[in-house]
Amino acid sequence: MGASQKKYPTGEAHIRFWGVRGSYAAPYSSQLGVGGNTSCVEIQADSHLLVCDAGTGLIPLGKALDFKGLPNKFMILFSHYHWDHICGLPFFEPAFRSDCELLFFGPGGSKKAVEKTISQMMKAPYFPVEPAVWMANVRFVEMPNNHFQFGPIGISYQNVHHPGVTFAYRIHVDGKVIVYAPDNEFTFLSRSIEQRYSEFDAREHGLLEQMKSEARNRELGLLRGADILIHDAQYTPEDYESKRGWGHSCYVDTVNAAIDAEVKTLYLFHHDPTYTDEVIESIHNHALQIVHERDSPLRCEIAREGETVRLS
Numbered sequence: 001m002g003a004s005q006k007k008y009p010t011g012e013a014h015i016r017f018w019g020v021r022g023s024y025a026a027p028y029s030s031q032l033g034v035g036g037n038t039s040c041v042e043i044q045a046d047s048h049l050l051v052c053d054a055g056t057g058l059i060p061l062g063k064a065l066d067f068k069g070l071p072n073k074f075m076i077l078f079s080h081y082h083w084d085h086i087c088g089l090p091f092f093e094p095a096f097r098s099d100c101e102l103l104f105f106g107p108g109g110s111k112k113a114v115e116k117t118i119s120q121m122m123k124a125p126y127f128p129v130e131p132a133v134w135m136a137n138v139r140f141v142e143m144p145n146n147h148f149q150f151g152p153i154g155i156s157y158q159n160v161h162h163p164g165v166t167f168a169y170r171i172h173v174d175g176k177v178i179v180y181a182p183d184n185e186f187t188f189l190s191r192s193i194e195q196r197y198s199e200f201d202a203r204e205h206g207l208l209e210q211m212k213s214e215a216r217n218r219e220l221g222l223l224r225g226a227d228i229l230i231h232d233a234q235y236t237p238e239d240y241e242s243k244r245g246w247g248h249s250c251y252v253d254t255v256n257a258a259i260d261a262e263v264k265t266l267y268l269f270h271h272d273p274t275y276t277d278e279v280i281e282s283i284h285n286h287a288l289q290i291v292h293e294r295d296s297p298l299r300c301e302i303a304r305e306g307e308t309v310r311l312s
Contacts (some may be wrong), residue, residue, distance in 0.1 A: 006070045015043050017304060018040040018057030019058070021270070038057060039079075054085065058091070077180075079180070102134075118131060166183055170226070181232060190216065220260055231254050248270065253284075265298070266298060
């Protein structure tokens with residue numbers, strides 16, 4: 001049963017996956033067990049609905065809302081503005097309702113910059129309906145000092161390694177810490193240094209080791225102690241070798257980082273659109289093997305479209 005066909009969850013605080021693919025949508029029968037829509041994750045608490053990214057998964061989310069006792073105020077967080085993270089926005093049905101309020105926040109340095117970015121992607125010749133004709137009350141949130149509130153939901157953000165300015169979010173809700181990092185390449189700096197290590201002398205080696213240590217501590221600091229980590233795990237080790245520097249993680253690095261950061265539950269996310277359900281199941285099995293071999297209590301799951309995770 002597709003995500004848009006399932007009963008919309010209400011009541012308890014929860015996370016729901018509406019889109020779990022990266023790069024582009026994959027509406028193929030061999031991929032639909034895990035899901036074919038691109039990044040969109042809902043977090044709801046106390047009638048506040050936070051949406052992380054606006055990929056094609058945003059479309060079934062909008063269609064699933066019947067507004068009978070459900071929130072009509074939404075905040076959409078953008079990790080960045082690559083097409084797979086924004087292409088559902090022109091088709092988000094609440095934008096065309098006068099009784100809805102939409103708040104937008106993402107990279108850009110100011111709310112005016114975010115507004116310009118969103119407006120440009122919906123202007124001719126790219127799209128025939130501009131945000132100016134939306135009926136909802138639309139507001140762009142000014143860049144705060146790293147932390148802000150959306151009702152009972154606390155939100156902070158950090159730059160991560162992906163082309164362009166890209167945010168990961170650390171979200172506090174219902175006594176839980178959720179980290180959402182859909183596009184982030186772990187160990188990029190460390191691997192880059194190792195590739196060219198022989199080009200430097202002994203003194204420089206000391207500086208390079210310090211850089212590697214600081215980068216790793218920063219990577220793990222974002223994740224440290226999270227109850228739920230939703231993280232980029234796009235590539236197998238084989239595919240990662242030819243796509244190093246593209247801004248996406250090998251799932252092996254994601255699992256090891258989650259273990260090192262003492263994360264409680266990891267959801268492997270942003271699945272490569274070419275990977276079938278069978279390939280993703282093999283990724284999951286190997287990830288579980290890594291957890292077992294490291295004798296870790298980490299719970300490791302595959303993010304699947306339509307899945308609801310209760311937070312209470």
